[in-house]
Amino acid sequence: MADLKVNIAGVEWKNPVTTGSGTFGFGREYAEYFDLSELGAVCLKALSAKPRLGNKSPRIAETNDGILNSVGLQNPGAEHFLENELEWLRKFDTKLIANLCGSTVEDYVEVAEMLGDKLDMLELNISCPNVKVGGMAFGTDPKMVEEVTSKVKAVAKAPLIVKLSPNVTDIAEIAKAAEAGGADALSLINTLLGMKIDIKTRRPVLNNNTGGLSGPAVMPVAVRMVHRVRQAVKLPIIGMGGIASGEDAIEFLLAGADAVAVGTAGIVDPYAWIKVRNGINDYLDQNGYKSVKEIVGKLELN
């Protein structure tokens, strides 16, 4: 058994596997399948200062090798989370990451302040493609990325991860802006903007018209972006996008991710997270590595 421990911005995870925000709820459904203590960290669904209803359905559309979603950050609000979910989650021996969303810079600051020091890490979601204001509008403009990162960092009582959007020309520029704003770590990628059309009605399948693509279809894009960001900044990276097996996760680690998140694969198979963790361990054992840290960034270019 290899040493799977990783250190992300000073927070030690027992293994490098976490959940993609929004694909794991607050963990209750999945706790019926496995012990959440098996995960390095649990990244929770987006939280805003006030409850949000999200977008109208249909909000999910299947595509070849992926799904499009336009859920739109539906959540019960930070206060409800603190009162009803946190105590239950704290029973598990895993790190907890809150995913923060908002429509204005002040919204992001407010939710960070509300959560205080009650979570192990905070993830700033400035990359959601499914809301009209906030979300991706912040995450695609380097000046806004730096501003919102520094304002949230000023009040954050836990290490701050900034989650990057792939819907940009050069993700390295955005990564550098987050670093300049004081980010402690980066996570990438959020979903890729897409559209699916029902040819019978000649209308988009999603009520929101467009949505975010995730699942195996996006993985090569995500691996390339992790590699690009690894060249640009020194911050720890949590890589994600289409990971469904240990082999997939190893690609991200070799490209320079320090840890990985699994999202859409868990919708198909509720044990996906455990399979990915075990698969990483198998690869390390079979190839004579003693620690997962030995393979991070060990990609050799042609």
Ligand SMILES: Cc1cc2nc3c(=O)[nH]c(=O)nc-3n(C[C@H](O)[C@H](O)[C@H](O)COP(=O)(O)O)c2cc1C
């Ligand atoms: C149904 C759904 C809801 C999501 N909700 C959020 C969210 O609330 N906050 C966020 O930062 N990312 C959200 N995401 C993006 C995922 O966390 C992840 O970045 C993306 O799906 C790529 O990983 P995957 O291919 O393993 O799912 C969501 C993705 C899906 C499929």
